[in-house]
Amino acid sequence: MSNIQEKIDQERDQARAVCSTEGSTSSECAVAWDAVEELQAEAAHQRQEKPKSSLEKYCDDNPDAVECRIYDD
16 A cells, blocks of 8 residues: 555656646646546545455355355356
8 A cells, every 4th residue: 555655656746847847737737637646546446445244254264164155157
């Protein structure tokens, strides 16, 4: 997770540099900030972890239990 945060920080610094040289209304500036937003969205997505159900927890602890068997067709 810290790797993506480092990448966000790098992209943010780069976006600031691009916007200061190209202007805040330039398309290059918009593209640079879009890259930052995409990375931030990915980081948020990675933080969202679906909680396990009680059956999933039980099967993690007891993989050989009858309730946890998975049959192939």
